[in-house]
Every structure is written in C-alpha cells, then in structure tokens.
Amino acid sequence: MASKSRIHAARWAMAALLALISGTAAALEWYMPVGVTRLTQEVYTLHNYVMILVIVIFVGVFAAMFYSVFAHRKSKGHKAAQFHENTTVEVIWTVVPFIILIFVAWPATKSLVAMRDTSNPDITIKATGYQWKWGYDYIKGDGEGISFLSVLATPREQIEGTAEKGEHYLLEVDNPLVVPVGKKVRILTTAADVIHSWGVPAFGVKQDAIPGFIRDTWFRAEKTGTYRGQCVELCGKDHGFMPIVVQVLGQEEYAQWTADQKKKAAAAADDPNKVWTMDDMKARGQKVYESNCVACHQANGKGAPPAFPPLDGSKIANGPKEAHIDIVLNGKANTSMAAFGKQLSDTEIAAVVTYERNAWGNHTGTLVQPADVKARRK
Amino acid sequence: MSAVLDTHGHGDHEHGDHDHHGHGPTGLMRWITTTNHKDIGTMYLWFSFIMFLVGGVMALVIRAELFQPGLQLVQPEFFNQMTTMHGLIMVFGAIMPAFVGFANWLIPMQIGAPDMAFARMNNWSFWILPFAGALLVLSFFTPGGAPGVGWTLYAPLTIQMGMGMDLTIFAVHLLGMSSIMGSINIVTTILNMRAPGMTLMRMPLFCWTWLITGYLLIATMPVLAGAVTMTLTDRHFGTSFFNAAGGGDPVLYQHIFWFFGHPEVYIIALPAFGVISQVIPAFSRKPLFGYASMVYATSAIAILSFIVWAHHMYVTGLPIGTQLFFMYATILIAVPTGVKVFNWVATMWQGSLTFETPMLFALGFLFLFTLGGFSGLVLALAPVDIQLQETYYVVAHFHYVMVAGALFSAFSGVYFWLPKWTGKMYDETLGKWHFWLSMIFFNMIFFVQHFLGLAGMPRRIPDYNLMFETWNKISSIGAFGFGLTQLLLLYIVLKTIRSGEKAPQMPWEGADSLEWTHLPTPAPHHSFETPPVLK
Ligand SMILES: [Cu+2]
Ligand SMILES: [Cu+2]
Numbered sequence: 001m002a003s004k005s006r007i008h009a010a011r012w013a014m015a016a017l018l019a020l021i022s023g024t025a026a027a028l029e030w031y032m033p034v035g036v037t038r039l040t041q042e043v044y045t046l047h048n049y050v051m052i053l054v055i056v057i058f059v060g061v062f063a064a065m066f067y068s069v070f071a072h073r074k075s076k077g078h079k080a081a082q083f084h085e086n087t088t089v090e091v092i093w094t095v096v097p098f099i100i101l102i103f104v105a106w107p108a109t110k111s112l113v114a115m116r117d118t119s120n121p122d123i124t125i126k127a128t129g130y131q132w133k134w135g136y137d138y139i140k141g142d143g144e145g146i147s148f149l150s151v152l153a154t155p156r157e158q159i160e161g162t163a164e165k166g167e168h169y170l171l172e173v174d175n176p177l178v179v180p181v182g183k184k185v186r187i188l189t190t191a192a193d194v195i196h197s198w199g200v201p202a203f204g205v206k207q208d209a210i211p212g213f214i215r216d217t218w219f220r221a222e223k224t225g226t227y228r229g230q231c232v233e234l235c236g237k238d239h240g241f242m243p244i245v246v247q248v249l250g251q252e253e254y255a256q257w258t259a260d261q262k263k264k265a266a267a268a269a270d271d272p273n274k275v276w277t278m279d280d281m282k283a284r285g286q287k288v289y290e291s292n293c294v295a296c297h298q299a300n301g302k303g304a305p306p307a308f309p310p311l312d313g314s315k316i317a318n319g320p321k322e323a324h325i326d327i328v329l330n331g332k333a334n335t336s337m338a339a340f341g342k343q344l345s346d347t348e349i350a351a352v353v354t355y356e357r358n359a360w361g362n363h364t365g366t367l368v369q370p371a372d373v374k375a376r377r378k
Numbered sequence: 379m380s381a382v383l384d385t386h387g388h389g390d391h392e393h394g395d396h397d398h399h400g401h402g403p404t405g406l407m408r409w410i411t412t413t414n415h416k417d418i419g420t421m422y423l424w425f426s427f428i429m430f431l432v433g434g435v436m437a438l439v440i441r442a443e444l445f446q447p448g449l450q451l452v453q454p455e456f457f458n459q460m461t462t463m464h465g466l467i468m469v470f471g472a473i474m475p476a477f478v479g480f481a482n483w484l485i486p487m488q489i490g491a492p493d494m495a496f497a498r499m500n501n502w503s504f505w506i507l508p509f510a511g512a513l514l515v516l517s518f519f520t521p522g523g524a525p526g527v528g529w530t531l532y533a534p535l536t537i538q539m540g541m542g543m544d545l546t547i548f549a550v551h552l553l554g555m556s557s558i559m560g561s562i563n564i565v566t567t568i569l570n571m572r573a574p575g576m577t578l579m580r581m582p583l584f585c586w587t588w589l590i591t592g593y594l595l596i597a598t599m600p601v602l603a604g605a606v607t608m609t610l611t612d613r614h615f616g617t618s619f620f621n622a623a624g625g626g627d628p629v630l631y632q633h634i635f636w637f638f639g640h641p642e643v644y645i646i647a648l649p650a651f652g653v654i655s656q657v658i659p660a661f662s663r664k665p666l667f668g669y670a671s672m673v674y675a676t677s678a679i680a681i682l683s684f685i686v687w688a689h690h691m692y693v694t695g696l697p698i699g700t701q702l703f704f705m706y707a708t709i710l711i712a713v714p715t716g717v718k719v720f721n722w723v724a725t726m727w728q729g730s731l732t733f734e735t736p737m738l739f740a741l742g743f744l745f746l747f748t749l750g751g752f753s754g755l756v757l758a759l760a761p762v763d764i765q766l767q768e769t770y771y772v773v774a775h776f777h778y779v780m781v782a783g784a785l786f787s788a789f790s791g792v793y794f795w796l797p798k799w800t801g802k803m804y805d806e807t808l809g810k811w812h813f814w815l816s817m818i819f820f821n822m823i824f825f826v827q828h829f830l831g832l833a834g835m836p837r838r839i840p841d842y843n844l845m846f847e848t849w850n851k852i853s854s855i856g857a858f859g860f861g862l863t864q865l866l867l868l869y870i871v872l873k874t875i876r877s878g879e880k881a882p883q884m885p886w887e888g889a890d891s892l893e894w895t896h897l898p899t900p901a902p903h904h905s906f907e908t909p910p911v912l913k
Binding site: 032073207240 | 449454458522526528534538627668693695705713720729730748759769829832836844
C-alpha cells in the first residue's frame with residue numbers, strides 16, 4: 001500500500017535524524033508506535049505531518065534569531081536600528097499561521113470523527129476498572145457471556161529487586177483480554193471505585209473509566225499478536241501496577257478460545273449449595289485473599305495503617321461474622337475498601353471470610369458457608 | 379492616597395531620606411508589620427525560593443525512584459504524595475509568588491506610584507502564604523500522610539484520602555485568598571495610581587501582562603475554591619457533587635478544575651512574557667517591536683484561555699462536537715502566542731545585542747518556551763492527544779512551559795533587577811555558569827521525556843518496564859544536576875548582597891522604564907513621593 005510505504009519512509013527519516021543526535025536510536029523506544037489499527041496509522045501520519053511543520057517553522061524563526069545573535073552584536077559594532085512596528089509584517093504573521101492551522105485542523109477533525117464512531121461493532125466488551133485490576137465482560141457478539149478479572153502477573157520479587165525482571169515486567173497479566181483479528185471491537189469502560197483509564201498505544205485507544213458512567217471507544221486490530229498498555233489515570237496506590245494486555249487471535253483460534261472459556265466456566269462454577277469443610281474453605285480462601293486482598297491488607301494480615309487497616313487481631317475479623325461478610329460484600333464508604341459483592345461469588349466470599357477469621361492470630365473457629373453469604377446479599 | 383504613603387503608621391515623611399527603616403519597627407517586627415511594597419516583594423521572592431527548594435527536593439525523590447525499574451526508595455503511596463505535593467508547591471508556592479514578588483517590586487516603580495494601592499492588605503496577602511505552605515507540609519504528618527491524588531486533586535480519589543486531604547483543601551483556600559487580594563491590589567494600583575502622563579498604552583509591558591493576569595486570577599481563583607469546597611463537603615457532609623451514586627458526576631470536578639486550570643497556565647505565563655518583554659529590548663538597545671500588538675495578543679490569549687479548558691479532558695469521553703470545539707479554540711491560541719514570539723525576534727533584529735545573564739535566560743526562555751508551545755500544538759490535536767494523554771509527553775510539554783518558560787523568565791528578571799534592588803552587581807561569570815548549567819540539565823531532564831511519552835510511558839507511576847530505562851536514567855541524572863545548579867543561584871544572590879560591587883546608576887544601557895530612568899540605584903525605600911514628570 002502506498003500510504004504504508006510512506007509511513008515507513010517517514011519513520012526511517014525520523015529514526016535517522018535521531019540516530020544522528022544520540023547514536024543509539026535503533027536500540028531505544030523513542031517515537032510513537034505505528035500501531036496495528038488504521039486509526040493509529042492515521043494518527044501516526046498526522047503526528048509526522050505536524051512534526052515536519054513544526055520543525056520547519058522552528059528552524060525558520062530561530063534561524064532569524066541566531067542570525068541576529070551573530071550579526072547584530074554590539075561587540076561587532078552593530079548600531080541598533082530604531083524601528084518598532086510594521087503593520088504589513090504584523091498582519092502577515094498573524095494571518096499566515098492562521099491559515100496553516102486550518103490545514104492542521106482539517107485532518108485532525110477527520111481522524112477524530114472516525115475515532116469516535118463506535119457504531120456497528122462486531123463484539124462489545126465491558127472493561128471495568130477496580131483498584132487495582134481490570135474486569136472484562138463480553139457483552140455482545142462472539143464470546144458473549146465470558147467474564148473474568150485480569151490482574152498483574154509480575155511476581156512481587158521482581159518488583160522488589162530480589163528476582164531478575166522479565167521482558168514484560170509490569171506489562172503482563174494472568175488473564176489477557178482476547179479478541180479476534182479484523183473485527184470491530186467496542187470497549188465500554190466504567191469503574192467500580194475511582195477513575196481509571198483503559199488504553200493500548202498500538203490500537204490508538206485511550207478512554208477514561210468513570211465510576212457510575214459508561215463511556216466507549218473502539219478498535220479493529222489488523223494483525224494478530226499480544227499488545228500491552230497500562231492504566232493511565234492515577235487511581236491510588238497501585239496505579240502503576242494494573243496493566244492491560246490484549247491478545248489478538250485469528251478467527252479460528254478465537255472461536256476455539258471462546259469455546260474453551262465456556263467449558264472452563266461451567267466446570268469451575270461452584271455449587272452454591274455445597275457444604276464445605278473448614279480445611280477446604282481455608283485453602284480456597286487463601287487463594288481468594290492472595291488475588292484480591294493482599295495488595296492492601298498484606299500477606300501477614302498486618303495491612304499498612306492507617307490507609308489499609310490490619311486484619312490480624314481486628315475487631316471485624318474477630319467479631320460477629322455477619323458484619324464481616326457485610327464489609328466484604330459492600331465495601332466501606334469513602335475508603336479504598338471496595339465492594340466485592342459483584343466481583344466474587346458467594347463461595348469465594350465465604351472462603352475468604354473464613355480464611356481471614358482463622359489465619360495469623362485470629363482463631364475464631366467460624367466456618368462461613370456460601371449460604372450464609374447469600375443470606376446477607378440485599 | 380495619603381493613607382498609602384503612611385507606610386509605617388505615622389504621618390511624618392522625611393523626603394529624600396534613603397534610610398530604610400529609621401522610623402518603624404526593626405528586626406523581625408519590621409518584616410511582619412511592613413506595608414512597603416519593596417519589603418513585601420522581597421519576602422515574596424524569598425518565600426518562593428524556599429518553596430522552590432522544597433518542591434525541588436520532592437522532584438528529586440521522584441527522579442531518584444525512577445532512576446531504575448523496580449521499587450527501591452519509596453513505596454507507591456509515598457511516591458504519589460510526592461508527585462502531588464511537588465506540583466502544588468511548585469505552582470502555588472514557588473512560581474506564582476515569585477511573579478507576585480516581581481509585581482510588588484516593580485509595578486509602583488514602573489508606573490510612577492509611591493506604593494501599592496492597599497498597602498496593609500498587601501502585607502496580609504503575603505503573610506497568609508507561609509501558613510498555607512505550612513498546612514501543605516503538615517499534611518505529611520497526619521495519619522495517612524499527604525494526599526496522593528495528583529496536583530489536579532481529581533474526585534473521587536480525593537474522597538478516599540485521609541486528613542491530609544483536608545489540610546490541602548484549606549491550604550488551597552488560603553492560597554486562593556492571598557492571590558485574590560494580591561491581584562485586586564495590583565489591578566487597583568495600575569488603574570488608579572499611574573503618574574500623570576503614564577497612559578495605559580505607555581506602560582511597560584510587564585505592567586500590562588500583570589493587569590491582565592490580575593483579572594484572570596480574580597475570575598478563576600474562586601472557581602478553584604468552589605471545586606475544593608465541593609470536595610470537602612463530599613468528603614464530610616454527605617453531598618454528592620462528584621459521586622454518581624448520589625446523582626453527581628466525577629467529570630464535573632474536572633470541568634470546574636480546568637476552568638480554573640487552563641487560565642492558571644496563563645496566570646503563570648503572562649507575567650513571564652512581561653519580564654521577557656522588558657529584558658529583550660534592553661539588551662537589544664532597541665524598543666520592543668509591536669508594542670500594541672503585544673498588548674492585543676496578551677488580551678487575546680487571556681480571553682481564549684477561558685474557552686479551551688476541556689483540552690485537558692479529551693479522553694473523558696466528551697461528545698464529539700464538544701471535543702471539536704475545544705480542539706479548534708486551543709489551536710487558535712497558537713496565533714497570538716506566535717505573534718509574541720515573532721515580535722521578540724523582531725525586537726532583536728537589527729539591534730545592538732549584548733549577552734549578559736538576563737539576556738541569556740531570556741533567549742533560553744524564547745527558544746525552549748517556543749518548543750513547549752509546539753508540543754502544545756501537537757497535544758491540542760485531539761486524535762494525537764488521545765495517544766499521548768497521561769504520558770510523559772505531557773509532563774515534558776508542561777515543564778517546557780513552566781520551567782523553561784516561567785522559571786527561566788523569573789531567573790532572567792532576578793539578574794536584571796538585582797542591581798536595582800540591592801545596589802550591587804552580581805558576578806557575571808557565575809551568572810553565565812548558572813545559565814548554561816540550567817540549560818543543559820533542563821534539556822537532559824525533559825527533552826528525553828518526549829521520547830518516553832511517545833513510546834507510551836504513563837505519568838505518575840513509580841515503576842516501569844525495562845524498555846523505558848535508558849531515558850529515565852538520563853532524565854534522573856539531569857534532575858540532580860539541575861537541582862544542584864540552583865544552589866549556585868542562591869550563592870550568587872547571597873554573594874551579591876554581601877560583597878557585590880557597587881552597581882552603576884544604569885547598569886543596562888538599553889533599559890528605559892521609570893525604575894531605571896527616574897530613580898536612583900539602589901531604589902530608595904519609598905519610590906515616588908512626588909509623581910515623576912513624564913514627557
Ligand atoms: Cu490507574
Ligand atoms: Cu490547558
């Protein structure tokens with residue numbers, strides 16, 4: 001395609017320019033990615049076009065300035081002229097930039113209109129921001145009904161520097177979002193607690209996720225592969241640790257993936273009427289705790305007071321179990337304690353409450369069953 | 379205006395007496411009770427320098443943590459507190475007071491007035507500041523620490539914060555009160571106290587830029603106060619302005635904040651333009667090119683600044699029509715800004731140039747501020763902005779405007795007027811060192827941040843992927859260099875005050891405003907007890 005080769009030529013020209021400056025450009029990420037959607041390519045071209053314009057004007061203006069700096073020095077005996085206005089010149093340098101700007105605004109308008117056109121998607125997925133993970137619900141199209149959480153997969157040791165950091169350090173998750181290649185995917189964004197922002201540079205997509213509201217954006221990935229982004233709106237403590245990973249699969253692989261997901265979901269669904277033993281419940285609870293609670297309340301249950309109170313020895317974990325179930329279900333207003341009622345099943349909540357009441361220095365001996373949680377749901 | 383002249387509470391004035399504090403309290407009480415515009419200007423400038431160092435140390439904590447991937451020095455919560463307080467302290471504690479300091483020192487002298495219009499209120503608007511600064515610093519010692527929400531204080535994250543958030547809200551209230559009083563004072567002084575013959579269109583451009591800035595402050599500071607008050611009542615009194623569950627909207631906060639926030643950019647930039655418009659003609663030995671168009675451009679920028687706020691909100695999901703409107707309005711600002719840059723270059727054209735430190739900083743300003751303006755144009759284009767929003771590109775952009783723009787302009791002004799203020803000359807060699815080191819280290823910190831942003835590194839994160847490592851290292855080294863360089867400024871100023879050579883009456887050949895042409899150097903304690911005679 002002609003436009004593609006033009007993009008490549010521009011990219012190489014830019015790379016060569018920087019290589020002259022730094023000598024190391026080839027090894028470094030330093031420029032906007034071309035991306036794998038038509039819209040990113042448009043944005044990329046628009047950016048290059050503005051860059052060239054800007055560089056030309058910059059060179060023009062400062063050539064004049066530096067010419068003055070060298071030629072009109074007092075030390076060279078240059079005598080100051082005393083002119084201080086010139087209507088013609090002043091009108092020209094007001095009108096000409098205005099006209100140039102119209103030529104910039106036009107392509108920008110075209111791209112923006114295309115970017116905001118979320119109509120007729122093939123697949124609609126809701127992305128929900130939580131402190132600090134993403135939840136995905138496939139709402140319409142192939143894969144409808146699939147839903148899962150996506151949490152940072154980088155081990156703690158790598159962050160603390162006791163293990164070597166991998167290639168995708170901080171840009172890897174347990175369950176990536178999976179979409180088919182070549183299909184229009186509409187992403188609805190919302191959030192459960194504070195504002196987050198969902199974005200993937202390779203798709204040219206970025207949309208705030210606002211609690212209580214639904215916003216949307218879309219992309220159509222033209223190449224299979226794995227693409228990475230991050231939450232880009234400051235959302236509290238672990239804002240830097242809630243990446244977004246999207247896997248773009250071929251049509252058949254995608255069909256295979258949705259089928260697998262549905263089978264897995266059926267197998268994993270807990271029977272809400274099952275009566276659990278203490279040991280099984282505690283073991284299950286520890287897993288739930290590790291993926292949902294540990295970031296704030298810590299593995300040792302000591303928390304990080306005062307923002308994140310300890311559970312070890314706490315009044316709630318050692319008091320009546322109903323209050324304990326309620327706070328996990330509904331969260332606590334005006335704090336980071338989220339409402340887990342919608343994210344976790346009755347079994348998971350029963351398990352984590354049981355675990356918290358019988359771990360560390362807590363020895364209440366209470367065993368909470370899924371039915372207890374169901375009873376507390378309003 | 380005799381009440382104004384009565385600066386020390388009793389009526390007798392010894393005309394021509396250059397004794398600074400012969401009649402009035404001495405020592406600490408002199409500074410606490412002073413109503414003299416020069417004393418108050420001096421206090422503003424020192425306060426802003428101290429805050430500059432405090433905010434600078436916070437920036438160094440941020441850059442030290444970002445020196446390499448992984449968490450080494452601070453926890454994420456504390457990192458967020460650092461970015462928040464660095465921003466608030468630099469904007470409200472360092473840059474704004476610095477230019478109010480310049481205004482206090484210079485406006486009465488430049489328009490031929492004896493002092494500011496409301497001398498006692500002037501004292502008050504300064505002395506509120508240390509308390510506001512103290513509240514900000516105190517918030518670190520409350521349970522939960524300072525708020526970690528970014529200087530923009532976005533809801534609903536602010537609802538989750540501890541008591542430090544409330545202290546910050548009160549600090550913002552105090553800072554706003556101080557700014558409003560300061561600007562009422564400046565506007566009144568300029569409109570009412572000009573010497574006979576000093577028409578508005580004869581005023582030095584610095585006075586013009588401050589006149590317009592004064593109006594911007596009076597219009598926008600109450601809006602900011604409203605936004606943080608709504609946050610306060612959402613936190614404690616059960617309102618739901620920003621809470622969807624109660625019928626509110628978190629995005630409403632952003633609209634209110636940026637209605638203040640964008641004009642704020644020009645509140646900082648316009649006085650900086652004013653300083654540059656004094657310095658460049660002086661060292662070009664040639665009158666400012668296009669004085670009238672400078673005044674019109676400044677007014678145009680100020681008016682446009684009220685209708686571009688949502689360019690900070692391109693990714694919040696505004697309707698397309700709204701986005702287009704704000705994109706066009708934002709692009710339009712490039713026109714008057716361009717006029718200013720062209721005028722400055724035309725002022726130098728065919729001049730008789732010398733390059734003392736004030737001129738060097740002014741040229742540094744011109745070069746780098748223009749660069750910041752260009753990255754602003756790139757960000758104004760919504761489709762490109764969606765790619766770059768909330769990345770280091772934005773961080774780079776606004777530091778070019780705030781540091782290379784406003785701060786370099788303040789440096790330029792300090793060197794330019796230091797002889798007038800102290801009666802002594804600064805060390806030119808050291809001044810040049812200060813300039814060149816600042817210039818090199820500044821670009822080392824921030825130029826590479828454009829690359830980080832283009833490559834997709836989000837801002838406000840304490841840790842990052844390995845692919846961003848090299849640029850972050852360079853940036854961090856630059857930051858420490860820049861920080862240390864500023865101690866040189868402190869040394870230069872102290873050295874000037876203690877042992878500088880006596881300044882000549884006219885240290886700068888081309889300077890032509892009243893403080894140079896109609897007042898002795900150093901400036902006497904009372905500027906113009908009788909109005910100067912203007913031809
Ligand atoms: Cu976030
Ligand atoms: Cu703005």
